[in-house]
Amino acid sequence: MDKKKKRNLILLAVVFLILLAGYLGYGYYEKNHQEEEETVTEKVLEIDSSKVTEIGITQGESSVNLKKEGAAWTSEDDNSITIDSDKVESFLADACDIPASLVIPDVTDFDQYGLVDSENTISLQWDNELYVITIGDQNSSAGGFFYVRVNDEDTVYTIESSVRYALEKTTDDFAADENEDEEADGQSDTAENAGTESEDAADAPEETSETGTETE
Secondary structure (H helix, E strand, C coil): HHHHHHHHHHHHHHHHHHHHHHHHHHHHHHHHHHHHHHHHEEEEEEEEHCCCCCEEECCHHHHHHEEECCCCCEECCCCCCCEHHHHHHHHHHHEEEEEEEEEEEECCCCHHHHCCCEEEEEEEEEECEEEECCCCCCHHHHHCCEEEEECCCCCCCEHHHHHHHHCCCCHHHHHHHHHHHHHHHHHHHHHHHHHHHHHHHHHHHHHHHHHHHHHH
């Protein structure tokens, strides 16, 4: 075999190995990509937000306690604050449907995830149902994920930081905007004025009648 043929065979072998490596690499990528997509479908919590009638949020020394009365939400911490029900419903849409990035089953040591003495919790309650979401440490080496746990489950989940911060609320975050309050007050004043004018208009004929009688 001359050198030219030998060189061609070596080149073909190299090309074959490159193609084989690419094929195996693509298969590995497809497998991992599919597993990631399946992982994302996992849920930390998935409940009907319309059932929730009480919300509790603790963040260190700060706390939020909201209660639903009829169709309106009120603050149990400060009844002088008007709560915007739309803002509460928006929060519940996130809190009642939390996607998990990773699931860690059969956990026995929750302290390693910062879930034992955590001061960050979210409670959702109605009737005899209570769900407490405990938020633990942040794993900065894994994309900034946070560890979470629901009630006393032996499963730990990770959620993305964007999901965690969407659940970080204060009472002021649920307060109605000042413009909405002023608009509501304006509508109330308008209604009162309209009622007063109606009463004056109703009294006018009586005064005219009395004047006519005196003239006679």
